[in-house]
Amino acid sequence: MCQKKASVGIFSREHASCYKWLIDFLLDSSLVRDVNFFCISNKSLNLTKEIHQCTFAILYHTKNRGRINVTDVTDSLYDEELQALSEILGRKNVVVVIDDLEDTSEVQKNAILKDQPSIGKLAQDLLLFGNDDKRMAKVSETGKSHQQLRGIIKDHNRRLWVRECSKYKWLILTIFFIAFIFLLIALAVHLFLHYPYKRLHIKGTHKHA
Incomplete structure (x- = not known):
């Protein structure tokens, strides 16, 4: 405080x-x-x-x-x-x-x-x-x-x-930066786990046809 x-x-x-x-x-x-x-x-x-x-x-x-x-x-x-x-x-x-x-x-x-x-x-x-x-x-x-x-x-x-x-300005900025990095990582993991699976599923369907 x-x-x-x-x-x-x-x-x-x-x-x-x-x-x-x-x-x-x-x-x-x-x-x-x-x-x-x-x-x-x-x-x-x-x-x-x-x-x-x-x-x-x-x-x-x-x-x-x-x-x-x-x-x-x-x-x-x-x-x-x-x-x-x-x-x-x-x-x-x-x-x-x-x-x-x-x-x-x-x-x-x-x-x-x-x-x-x-x-x-x-x-x-x-x-x-x-x-x-x-x-x-x-x-x-x-x-x-x-x-x-x-x-x-x-x-x-x-x-x-x-x-x-x-004195706490840089600490607050650092916390926000780390939080932003974690958000980007979470978004990247979300995209990796969902969108590649859908693309592979679509490609497999066309090949079978």
Whole structure:
């Protein structure tokens, strides 16, 4: 059976308790198979193994650290990590989440993307969340960024379905080819067993006459 649900990895320098609301949202959405989280530190020089455990990645940052310094700015926190996520999983399978913002407007989003252009180049989208968003426990009560994330994961799951099912394409074609060969053999046996007998019977009748 083709896989249809994402295996999500959340990568951050923050403790998982900071984005527990995000984990709960993902699990409650019924769109993901599982959610794993990986703490980035200065000692985690290579995240390749961890990244390969996921099909979809969220790079999480909180404004509570004091600045919005994801990439491309002084003392940015995730230059190498964002690059690695995009290279291994593909840009369409990576999103950046910035949390604990007072302003989550499109103006703020565009300003961040302008100052930190690598986010737009290496991730499919930048999603902004404020404190109010984390109080929205039910999926039906979620805001714009929640719905955008749901839509992105749905698209990811559709790509997963196509990719997984395509692995079986040649197997299915092979089965159909073998079945076709058996059908031809059965038809040949049928013709050999019936039509030659009738022709010989007709020839014998004419000779006797």
